[in-house]
Amino acid sequence: MPLFTRRSLLGAAASLPLATPALAAYPDRPLRIISGFAPGGLNDIVSRAMAQALTPVLGQPVVVENRAGAGGGVGATAAARSAPDGYTLWMGIVDTQAINPSSYRNLQYDPERDFAPISLVAHFPFGVVVGPSQPQIRDFEAMIAAARAAPGKLTFASWGVASTSHLAMERILRGRGVEMLHVPFTSQAPAMQAIMSGQIDCMAMPAGGAETLTRDGRTRCVAVIAQRPLDILPGAPPVASFGVDLTSGLWKAIYAPAKTPPAVLERINAAVREAMKAPSFIEVVRQQGAVPEPSTPEELAALGRRERQAWGAVVQATGAMVN
Structure with a gap:
């Protein structure tokens, strides 16, 4: 019968792959x-x-x-x-x-x-939507023209001050030299509701949300913040085509x-x-x-x-x- 010394057992154990008990059991809840x-x-x-x-x-x-x-x-x-x-x-x-x-x-x-x-x-990517409160605005240039004609009168929603939805819209408006009144909400869902109900005029929002709002035609997507047009928002050109240097979503x-x-x-x-x-x-x-x-x-x-x-x-x- 072979004899196993303490040293030989330790040496054999050292040659085995190390196992991490926590990882072996993870996740267990x-x-x-x-x-x-x-x-x-x-x-x-x-x-x-x-x-x-x-x-x-x-x-x-x-x-x-x-x-x-x-x-x-x-x-x-x-x-x-x-x-x-x-x-x-x-x-x-x-x-x-x-x-x-x-x-x-x-x-x-x-x-x-x-x-x-x-x-x-x-x-x-984002879409820029205009709600039913502004039925005369059918495209991006019309939105800019309306903002220029009445500085600070048109409103845009976001899901918070300094959020991407806020800063993206600010970049667009500043890029074209116009102003709108920013109305921040606590999250995306109530901001979208305000657009649909006509309380707020515009918003830059994720493209999926923009597609949801525009299905009935009352809310229109006038541009997308993306490298190229989006299949889910057909007919909405990238803001870059209007001279706005912004593609980040x-x-x-x-x-x-x-x-x-x-x-x-x-x-x-x-x-x-x-x-x-x-x-x-x-x-x-x-x-x-x-x-x-x-x-x-x-x-x-x-x-x-x-x-x-x-x-x-x-x-x-x-x-x-x-x-």
């Missing part, structure tokens, strides 16, 4: 995706589609928790302060990860320090709290990439005029750095600050 905006808007729609697609990949239920307020800052702060164990994910957007650091004077989180990037989800990405173990982050990245292949998820994103764009954590981190610099300059130029 439900996960949550925190969305920083109210139900009914694009962030909620995409978060729920991601949760549905992730559930079979991870073998555990994934639920969405809406924590609206402060331009997504309430949800971002809650996500940043969650346990870094891989069971809380954050659906960050360009507003929360790139704009808020420049526009909020007392931000309660740091998008670079407090989050571990996992993967980009997609870039979502809204991007969304998955993050975890900082200090989440690297092995868990790798597992989540792989799961998110797999989830984005699900036909149900692809269809939801397609309905918003976009396509899934999985990335590495490093690519997402680089995107965040570039966007913070770019949008910081826009905030400074427009003076769109929040106390």
Whole structure:
């Protein structure tokens, strides 16, 4: 019978692949995706589609928790302060990860320090819509002409001061030398309702929302903020064709709290990439005029750095600050 010494047993154990008990068991309970905006808007729609697609990949239920307020800052702060164990994910957007650091004077989180990037989800283009309150405005140039004829009289909605919907519209109006009155709402859904009801005249919003509002013809999409025309908004030309240098829309990405173990982050990245292949998820994103764009954590981190610099300059130029 062979004799096993303590040294030989230790040597044999050292030669075996290292196993991480936490990762081997992960996940062993439900996960949550925190969305920083109210139900009914694009962030909620995409978060729920991601949760549905992730559930079979991870073998555990994934639920969405809406924590609206402060331009997504309430949800971002809650996500940043969650346990870094891989069971809380954050659906960050360009507003929360790139704009808020420049526009909020007392931000309660740091998008670079407090989050571990996992993967980009997609870039979502915008449409510029005019509601039933202005039936005579049929196209982009007519909207600009109406604004020029009555400075500050026409109104435009957004889902918050210094949000992408606010800054995109400001860029368009400033690019053409006209003014409108900005009316901020707490999230996308009530802003859309105000457009439909005729309370507010215009809004720059995600293309999927614009398509929903324009189905009956009472609300019209006069332009898109995109590199090229969009299939879901036929007949709406890019704002670049009117001399407005703006093609950026809204991007969304998955993050975890900082200090989440690297092995868990790798597992989540792989799961998110797999989830984005699900036909149900692809269809939801397609309905918003976009396509899934999985990335590495490093690519997402680089995107965040570039966007913070770019949008910081826009905030400074427009003076769109929040106390």
